[in-house]
Amino acid sequence: xxxxxxxxxxxxxxxxxxxxxxxxxxxxxxxxxxxxxxxxxxxxxxxxxxxxxxxxxxxxxxxxxxxxxxxxxxxxxxxxxxxxxxxxxxxxxxxxxxxxxxxxxxxxxxxxxxxxxxxxxxxxxxxxxxxxxxxxxxxxxxxxxxxxxxxxxxxxxxxxxxxxxxxxxxxxxxxxxxxxxxxxxxxxxxxxxxxxxxxxxxxxxxxxxxxxxxxxxxxxxxxxxxxxxxxxxxxxxxxxxxxxxxxxxxxxxxxxxxxxxxxxxxxxxxxxxxxxxxxxxxxxxxxxxxxxxx
Amino acid sequence: xxxxxxxxxxxxxxxxxxxxxxxxxxxxxxxxxxxxxxxxxxxxxxxxxxxxxxxxxxxxxxxxxxxxxxxxxxxxxxxxxxxxxxxxxxxxxxxxxxxxxxxxxxxxxxxxxxxxxxxxxxxxxxxxxxxxxxxxxxxxxxxxxxxxxxxxxxxxxxxxxxxxxxxxxxxxxxxxxxxxxxxxxxxxxxxxxxxxxxxxxxxxxxxxxxxxxxxxxxxxx
Numbered sequence: 001x002x003x004x005x006x007x008x009x010x011x012x013x014x015x016x017x018x019x020x021x022x023x024x025x026x027x028x029x030x031x032x033x034x035x036x037x038x039x040x041x042x043x044x045x046x047x048x049x050x051x052x053x054x055x056x057x058x059x060x061x062x063x064x065x066x067x068x069x070x071x072x073x074x075x076x077x078x079x080x081x082x083x084x085x086x087x088x089x090x091x092x093x094x095x096x097x098x099x100x101x102x103x104x105x106x107x108x109x110x111x112x113x114x115x116x117x118x119x120x121x122x123x124x125x126x127x128x129x130x131x132x133x134x135x136x137x138x139x140x141x142x143x144x145x146x147x148x149x150x151x152x153x154x155x156x157x158x159x160x161x162x163x164x165x166x167x168x169x170x171x172x173x174x175x176x177x178x179x180x181x182x183x184x185x186x187x188x189x190x191x192x193x194x195x196x197x198x199x200x201x202x203x204x205x206x207x208x209x210x211x212x213x214x215x216x217x218x219x220x221x222x223x224x225x226x227x228x229x230x231x232x233x234x235x236x237x238x239x240x241x242x243x244x245x246x247x248x249x250x251x252x253x254x255x256x257x258x259x260x261x262x263x264x265x266x267x268x269x270x271x272x273x274x275x276x277x278x279x280x281x282x283x284x285x286x287x288x289x290x291x292x293x294x
Numbered sequence: 295x296x297x298x299x300x301x302x303x304x305x306x307x308x309x310x311x312x313x314x315x316x317x318x319x320x321x322x323x324x325x326x327x328x329x330x331x332x333x334x335x336x337x338x339x340x341x342x343x344x345x346x347x348x349x350x351x352x353x354x355x356x357x358x359x360x361x362x363x364x365x366x367x368x369x370x371x372x373x374x375x376x377x378x379x380x381x382x383x384x385x386x387x388x389x390x391x392x393x394x395x396x397x398x399x400x401x402x403x404x405x406x407x408x409x410x411x412x413x414x415x416x417x418x419x420x421x422x423x424x425x426x427x428x429x430x431x432x433x434x435x436x437x438x439x440x441x442x443x444x445x446x447x448x449x450x451x452x453x454x455x456x457x458x459x460x461x462x463x464x465x466x467x468x469x470x471x472x473x474x475x476x477x478x479x480x481x482x483x484x485x486x487x488x489x490x491x492x493x494x495x496x497x498x499x500x501x502x503x504x505x506x507x508x509x510x511x512x513x514x515x
Contacts (some may be wrong), residue, residue, distance in 0.1 A: 001296060001297070001298070001301075020500075023298070027297065027298040030295070030297060031297055033297070041299065042302060043440065044305075045303060048305050056420070064348065064349055065307070065348075067349075077303070088360050090302055098392070100307045100308065101308030102308060102309045102370075103309075104307050104308055104309065104314070104351045104354070104370060105307065105308055105368070105373045106305065106307055106308075106366060106368055107304070107306065107307075107308050108302065108305050108306075109303060109305075109306055109315075109420075109421070110301065110302045111302075111304060112303050112305065112311060112420070113308055113309060113311045113314075114310075116308070123490055141302055142298075142444075144301075144302070145298045145301045145302045148301035148302070149296060149298070149301055152296050152300075152301065153296070154499060157301075158419055158420070160419070161343070170463055174301075193467075201334070210346065210349060211342065211345065211346040212309070212346060212349040213309040213310055213350070214349075221313060229302070232377070239437040252433075273394055
């Protein structure tokens with residue numbers, strides 16, 4: 001995997017290759033696996049993402065804690081009032097995937113289980129808008145994977161190490177790059193979309209109620225997916241950002257290292273430590289999700 | 295080294311790579327070392343595993359792993375029912391192994407017939423695990439290689455003999471670790487390999503009079 005976004009792009013320019021091609025060649029060289037095997041495995045991964053979205057929107061599942069389940073279906077049924085079809089669908093898909101995750105459903109931890117809703121939501125919606133076929137989506141996932149590799153090297157993908165910015169923030173950067181590439185963005189625009197998405201996630205703490213990957217995670221996935229889409233839109237329009245992607249990633253790593261341990265997936269601070277959260281996790285698990293007003 | 299599918303994956307049953315997928319792998323490794331589904335398992339949970347295991351499905355994941363269900367098998371959801379179906383009994387305990395022990399740690403005592411085995415393992419993140427103790431032996435194995443674990447009477451020349459078996463069968467050693475309880479007492483060898491070991495090679499190793507027992511652990515994808 002590449003150690004910087006700059007190196008990824010440099011590789012593409014120097015050898016006149018697309019970004020997905022750079023990433024797959026690097027993976028072929030490092031893993032020794034043939035091209036088709038890698039693409040096929042990504043396609044299977046994509047199928048799991050779609051399955052989770054489908055299951056999430058049906059809304060039948062509940063997490064063992066009772067904290068989540070059914071919210072994505074509610075949003076989906078409610079439909080758009082303010083945001084339009086696209087963004088509303090992204091929110092419902094991100095929330096739904098995380099609800100499936102919480103209910104011990106099958107998901108893709110891309111890059112982590114806690115951020116598993118972001119990339120599927122963006123890819124599913126981008127394929128609707130841009131009418132992208134599966135081959136193009138596999139390419140887009142390669143771009144996302146390449147960016148995730150850079151972040152894993154330079155900063156972190158783990159909430160315990162760098163807070164939520166390392167999980168949903170990284171997922172947003174991966175998703176922004178994927179969809180900017182899908183939208184026909186230049187190398188520089190892809191790079192800008194990474195910087196733009198991640199700068200908006202900097203400092204985000206990981207403070208899950210009861211230490212469970214549920215609340216606020218399902219909503220953080222939704223907002224990260226929106227952040228990614230907004231960054232891609234702005235990058236495709238030619239808006240720039242003065243700090244390059246690699247430096248923004250480095251800042252994310254630095255903020256994570258300096259983040260107090262209470263805000264790094266320990267459930268000792270933030271939302272997890274509020275009186276309401278503490279009351280909530282004392283409640284016996286039920287079959288009915290809390291937090292949904294009827 | 296991190297690969298593309300560490301970023302775009304793993305595909306797993308939620309909700310947590312450490313508390314669910316990793317917990318399942320610990321069960322799988324204990325099962326693999328025992329060589330079959332246990333008849334009984336006592337599962338001790340430490341730290342965060344004990345505190346948040348319930349909500350993360352950690353207990354189900356470990357039981358599922360002991361039954362041979364991989365981290366992406368949806369039957370993990372109803373692992374307790376699967377255990378009943380398979381006739382595996384289990385019990386959970388909360389244990390305090392001390393502050394120095396990683397919060398995502400479990401001790402699994404499994405038995406089948408006369409065979410008993412205790413492993414201590416930790417879910418170190420991203421679904422990766424490290425088994426740090428097998429019975430009284432400190433070890434270090436992660437299940438991401440085909441692995442041979444053998445207990446032996448500690449005698450000179452045993453490592454050379456084992457190495458020659460692998461050399462003859464053309465299997466490359468990735469890592470080898472030898473731990474012993476005391477000088478000239480029992481030793482435990484943990485050998486991670488680049489390819490599965492053949493049945494013949496395993497039989498050959500078991501035939502040495504200084505080998506107490508030898509088991510293979512298949513690479514867990």
